[in-house]
Amino acid sequence: MGFDLEALREAVKTHGNVARVVIAAIKGSSPREVGAAMLVWKNGQSGTIGGGTLEFQAAKAARSQTAHARQTQHALGPDLGQCCGGAVTLLSEIYDLDAVDSLDDTVVARSASNTEMPLAVKRLLAQARGQGLTPEPQLLDGWMIEPVHKPARNLWIWGAGHVGRALVDVLSPLPDLAITWVDTGPERFPETIPAGVTSIPTVKPAELVRHAPRDAEHLVLTYSHTLDLELCNRLLSHDFRFAGLIGSATKWARFRSRLAALGHSPERIARITCPIGDPSLGKHPQMIAVGVAAQVLHPARQNELKKDLSA
Known part of the structure; x- marks a missing residue:
């Protein structure tokens, strides 16, 4: 699992602005794992964060999203009526071609709140880029970190x-x-x-x-x-x-x-x-x-x- 940069680039070229919704964190059970993502545009979408009510509502919210990035929490049982019983944090971001081209081609790290990069994130990125260690997708001190996907x-x-x-x-x-x-x-x-x-x-x-x-x-x-x-x-x-x-x-x-x-x-x-x-x-x-x-x-x-x- 990783940030599929090429799929995002192709979607933006084809559909214009595209929202990418990724599962940033999980508590308890969830239909998909951290790093699972979907792309959403005006009249369609690709990929999945697990289907069901969570995906339907996340896609609907992404199509009306005005902020560049938004982080939200969802209790799957009480809020959405899903049987998983856990809770997920979603990060939804809007991309155009300039935004896609500005992304790192090894590890994508960003914060929905535009906070300064914490030391723990800097250390993880240094290991990834300097030692070739691939980090797991994770939300670390408010920053979402995803390795760029490379076909294995x-x-x-x-x-x-x-x-x-x-x-x-x-x-x-x-x-x-x-x-x-x-x-x-x-x-x-x-x-x-x-x-x-x-x-x-x-x-x-x-x-x-x-x-x-x-x-x-x-x-x-x-x-x-x-x-x-x-x-x-x-x-x-x-x-x-x-x-x-x-x-x-x-x-x-x-x-x-x-x-x-x-x-x-x-x-x-x-x-x-x-x-x-x-x-x-x-x-x-x-x-x-x-x-x-x-x-x-x-x-x-x-x-x-x-x-x-x-x-």
């Missing part, structure tokens, strides 16, 4: 067909993923590419493998078995954190044989996961995407990846 994982999706599009629809809203989407031509992509997704049309997609970070994760699902095989070949020669190939057991048996003939060892080939997803969900593109997304995001698989990286 690079995901490359090879193929913009039905399954590729469904996967991008499912995964692109997740803030921890920086998605690179590759296919053979611009006509293969939809007219609108989701925010946070970099689309790359290229006649020879396999040539891009060498530009991928070695800790990137890859999902190979192009329209061509020949291209799929070449991508697997290049990935095995390059390195990756995870690589998954869409296909049947029969397809994977043929690929294993061909990859072995190209000089890859059985142990190396076994690093590619095929099939990907959950076959029990069916073959509809959206169902395939749901299964693959669950596999990519499953905590147990992430623990396995961490072990691989530390080995």
